[in-house]
Amino acid sequence: QVQLVESGGGLVQPGGSLRLSCAASGIIFSIYSMGWYRQAPGKQRELVAAITSGGRTNYADTTKGRFTISRDNAKNTVYLQMNSLKPEDTAVYYCNAGLTTMNEKGGDFGSWGQGTQVTVSS
Secondary structure, eight states, rough: OOOEEEEOOOEEOOOOOEEEEEEEEEGGGGGEEEEEEOOOSSSSOOOEEOOTTTOOOOOOOTTTTTHHHEGGGTTTTEEEESSSSSSOOOEEEEEEEESSSOOOTTOOOOOOOOOOEEEEEO
8 A cells, every 4th residue: 555645734925935745655665756746726736846766857837946856765755845935836735656657647646645735825
């Protein structure tokens, strides 16, 4: 069984920062690509950032330059550092993992965790 537990969300003012964490279990973490997704009410899930097992990263255009994805294989954890937050970043943020699949739909696991709520508002 795979478990992905997101944490670190909260309420922040525009321009503020948050660091999200996703702790993984049930997979050989070091060989998986990891991705952060978000979904706002009334919108489709969006792939925000991804990092391969080798450390290559990709970002959505809307977050490029503001968000940084990283991973700590020793802790089985992937992070998303979010700076210069904007109201449009408000969403529930999820993570997923993939060996062969990592796209807008998700990774290899069709089941999503609880996510962590990020609210950017003054």
